[in-house]
Amino acid sequence: MTRFLQRWGVFAGLVVVWELLTWLADDTFFPRPTAIAEAARALWLSGPADRLFLTDTVFEHVFPSVGRLLAGWGIAALIGVSLGVALGRSATAMQFAGPLLTFLRSIPPPALVPVFLLVFNIGTQMQLATIVFGVLWPILLNSVDGARSVDATKYETSAVFRIPKPQWVLGVVLPAAAPKIFAGLRVSLSLSLVLMVVSELVGTDNGIGSQLLVAQREFDFPDMWAGIVLLGVLGYALNTVLLAFERRALAWQPKQERTPATVED
Amino acid sequence: MTAMLSVAELGHTYQAKDGAHTAIADLSFTVGAGELVCVVGPSGCGKSTLLRTISGLIRPTHGAISLHGNAVQGVPDDLAVVFQDYSRSLFPWLSVQKNVEFPLRRSLGRAARRARAAEALEWVGLSGATRKYPWQLSGGMQQRVAIARALAYRPALLLMDEPFASVDAQTRFELEDLLLKVKREHDTTVLVVTHDIDESVYLGDRILVLSGSPASVVADLAVDLPAQRDQITTRESEAFVALRAEVARLLNVGKSTKALRAKRKANEQSAAKWAEAERAEVSRAEAEDRATTS
Numbered sequence: 001m002t003r004f005l006q007r008w009g010v011f012a013g014l015v016v017v018w019e020l021l022t023w024l025a026d027d028t029f030f031p032r033p034t035a036i037a038e039a040a041r042a043l044w045l046s047g048p049a050d051r052l053f054l055t056d057t058v059f060e061h062v063f064p065s066v067g068r069l070l071a072g073w074g075i076a077a078l079i080g081v082s083l084g085v086a087l088g089r090s091a092t093a094m095q096f097a098g099p100l101l102t103f104l105r106s107i108p109p110p111a112l113v114p115v116f117l118l119v120f121n122i123g124t125q126m127q128l129a130t131i132v133f134g135v136l137w138p139i140l141l142n143s144v145d146g147a148r149s150v151d152a153t154k155y156e157t158s159a160v161f162r163i164p165k166p167q168w169v170l171g172v173v174l175p176a177a178a179p180k181i182f183a184g185l186r187v188s189l190s191l192s193l194v195l196m197v198v199s200e201l202v203g204t205d206n207g208i209g210s211q212l213l214v215a216q217r218e219f220d221f222p223d224m225w226a227g228i229v230l231l232g233v234l235g236y237a238l239n240t241v242l243l244a245f246e247r248r249a250l251a252w253q254p255k256q257e258r259t260p261a262t263v264e265d
Numbered sequence: 266m267t268a269m270l271s272v273a274e275l276g277h278t279y280q281a282k283d284g285a286h287t288a289i290a291d292l293s294f295t296v297g298a299g300e301l302v303c304v305v306g307p308s309g310c311g312k313s314t315l316l317r318t319i320s321g322l323i324r325p326t327h328g329a330i331s332l333h334g335n336a337v338q339g340v341p342d343d344l345a346v347v348f349q350d351y352s353r354s355l356f357p358w359l360s361v362q363k364n365v366e367f368p369l370r371r372s373l374g375r376a377a378r379r380a381r382a383a384e385a386l387e388w389v390g391l392s393g394a395t396r397k398y399p400w401q402l403s404g405g406m407q408q409r410v411a412i413a414r415a416l417a418y419r420p421a422l423l424l425m426d427e428p429f430a431s432v433d434a435q436t437r438f439e440l441e442d443l444l445l446k447v448k449r450e451h452d453t454t455v456l457v458v459t460h461d462i463d464e465s466v467y468l469g470d471r472i473l474v475l476s477g478s479p480a481s482v483v484a485d486l487a488v489d490l491p492a493q494r495d496q497i498t499t500r501e502s503e504a505f506v507a508l509r510a511e512v513a514r515l516l517n518v519g520k521s522t523k524a525l526r527a528k529r530k531a532n533e534q535s536a537a538k539w540a541e542a543e544r545a546e547v548s549r550a551e552a553e554d555r556a557t558t559s
Contacts, residue, residue: 151353152544152547153348153350153353153354154353154354154356155547156322156346156348156547157346157348157354159322159340159547160320160322160340160344160345160346161345161367161368161418162340162342162368162371163367163368163371164371167370167371171356171367171370172356175356175358176358178358252357252358252359252398253357253358254357254400
């Protein structure tokens with residue numbers, strides 16, 4: 001309980017300070033936190049009671065955004081882990097693919113948005129492509145690293161007991177690589193949020209990102225700030241959920257090797 | 266006594282760009298069913314190469330190995346190994362029980378697996394720790410888990426690679442007695458590779474003394490001690506002391522002539538140099554094995 005208070009006390013204190021500063025400054029660009037909260041309520045939480053007070057905007061913009069984020073991240077996780085484990089277990093494959101991977105991951109994903117706009121239609125496909133391409137690398141490279149780190153003794157043990165290949169991959173390589181894979185997944189999850197917003201800033205009128213842009217263009221600053229706060233809350237919530245999942249999946253780890261609750265990526 | 270393992274004119278040479286290294290020259294010996302044979306030799310004399318050729322992880326460049334009459338080509342079906350490094354050999358993400366069950370998954374159903382693992386864990390006195398993770402146990406207990414895993418597999422031959430070299434002296438005595446008890450009760454055939462002369466005399470029915478690199482058998486000694494051994498009385502018995510001295514003499518222990526020093530140094534250096542080549546060969550042979558079996 002005291003740790004909870006410590007962690008959130010500073011946060012709450014800063015909000016109060018900001019409230020006072022914005023109240024003193026009285027600047028249209030910087031609305032007071034209470035005004036932002038009121039805007040957020042009006043935007044998302046003033047719906048009918050039978051829909052948990054959620055408004056149409058939540059269904060039309062927030063959920064589709066989150067859906068694309070999770071889908072993009074999920075696809076990247078699937079490709080990244082399977083490809084990464086395969087590459088990590090083959091020295092030759094990595095020799096060939098290594099430079100290509102380093103080159104591809106060096107390209108800033110937003111720079112590819114125009115390309116994806118040409119290749120895919122405006123909308124979900126292009127947005128998914130942007131997220132997948134952007135968040136694939138941390139997962140892929142961490143999976144390679146993790147799969148490589150399986151030590152020689154575990155390899156020989158499995159070979160001597162004639163462990164079949166599927167059991168070797170799923171029962172030895174994956175669990176051994178899991179701590180590194182999760183580190184990659186966490187970095188990628190925060191990146192997904194960034195790329196979700198980026199992909200919604202061009203050529204679409206759907207999603208949290210586009211709504212942000214609309215609010216800004218219409219000088220609706222409390223709405224704009226509410227969107228920013230929503231993104232922060234989303235990022236925090238997603239990370240917390242993943243961390244809880246990671247804790248369960250890696251419960252076998254000795255305590256000192258576990259990821260602490262507040263982790264900075 | 267029928268031969269469980271027979272090794273005939275075994276030789277292995279590692280090839281590399283900058284030369285070749287003969288780890289084993291010409292090794293021949295047999296291990297009878299139910300026998301416990303210790304292989305003792307100086308470090309870097311090719312003991313681990315021998316172990317890897319017998320377990321089928323490396324294909325020898327010449328000679329033949331057969332296990333209960335079948336030529337060893339690739340890893341045999343009924344062979345288990347206990348490695349020195351228990352902390353790496355056990356899977357930290359599996360409980361003790363699941364570690365023992367892991368190699369049985371391909372051949373047994375869940376209930377049979379569970380029963381077999383529980384039984385093996387009881388043999389090594391770990392029935393109370395089945396739900397723990399390996400890292401929650403002491404080193405000696407972890408090595409017991411590795412022994413239980415090997416026993417549950419019902420191997421025709423149990424290979425042990427310096428099994429007690431990483432535990433403290435007290436624990437080593439306990440584990441040695443445990444091994445003797447399990448071997449006696451279940452008639453297991455065991456080949457223990459060690460550099461510890463006392464251990465080889467205490468454990469073995471026979472001792473194979475290997476010369477330095479390239480390895481060959483200098484002596485094949487029968488251990489004339491009662492089957493029931495005791496850490497104190499056996500070790501102070503005349504037969505034990507005499508045999509211990511004989512093995513030590515064969516290995517030139519404590520002698521330090523210039524020639525011997527130079528040879529030891531050369532051995533250690535080449536062992537370090539060729540350890541890499543050896544590991545590479547293990548994964549290559551295994552990959553080929555997988556390619557041909559799948």
